[in-house]
Amino acid sequence: MSNINCQLSTANCQLSTANCQLIVFDLDGTLYAKPRMVWRMLCNAPRDWRLMLAERKTRKQLRGQYFGAEDTFYQTYFQTMATHCNANPEDLRTWYFNRYMPLMVSVIQRYYKTVEWLAPFVADCKNQNIRLVVLSDYGHTHEKLHALNINENDFDWVVAAPELGGLKPAPEVLKKVLEKMNVTAEQCLVIGDREDTDGALAQSVGADFYLTHNS
Ligand SMILES: [Mg+2]
Structure with a gap:
């Protein structure tokens, strides 16, 4: 062995x-x-707190679910997120990929090893x-x-x-x-x-x- x-x-x-x-x-x-990842994300984008909260709720709601394909998953993801923050799913998609994820990458680069x-x-x-x-x-x-x-x-x-x-x-x-x-x-x-x-x-x-x- x-x-x-x-x-x-x-x-x-x-x-x-x-x-x-x-x-x-x-x-x-x-x-x-x-540690303190959520706090650091909020400090770097305080005006996004409602969207971040909606994203976390969505992630929790869809945990463990399977949709068969990436397109179907993200379509459901942003539609679900829209119900938590009263926003347009396509706007949320843009926010997620163009702002939220790049922000997470930037916070990781600055604070974590x-x-x-x-x-x-x-x-x-x-x-x-x-x-x-x-x-x-x-x-x-x-x-x-x-x-x-x-x-x-x-x-x-x-x-x-x-x-x-x-x-x-x-x-x-x-x-x-x-x-x-x-x-x-x-x-x-x-x-x-x-x-x-x-x-x-x-x-x-x-x-x-x-x-x-x-x-
Ligand atoms: Mg993990």
Whole structure:
């Protein structure tokens, strides 16, 4: 049996990789700790507070839902968000992609750093030919990795759950990752900072889960 030696947060750990061929990382709160993220977003765009609140309500409302395709997901997403803030869905789409997500990337770049365990952990995985995927519930994944100075070439696939048609913990989202990477659920380990999204996602298909404690 081989093991990955790693240090996640402050706890040393050994993850058994006897059967592991794929590790799926969450991004926000996992590859970087994000204390006071909401506060910093608000401080940088105080006039957007109603839209930010509507976005959070929408995300919570649609958690775990699957719509089959990215277009359908975002159409439902902005229609739902519109019910929370009395705005036009197309205006909300523009706000989300042209203002809100770039703001999040900018806040990450200014205030947050990649967790220290990531680089040695990735190197250890590569030595054992374990493939790596980043699966985020938000968009702008490539921009966020760039903001964190994480080399996306270290990963075999960087993808947002909405691109696959839904939000965590919809099992279809992880099934699509497993299918693309050609591994079974039993060969997959999910690493994330939330039991209710990342943990439930792993559990929904029978994959292993490791909970980080970064944030
Ligand atoms: Mg997270």
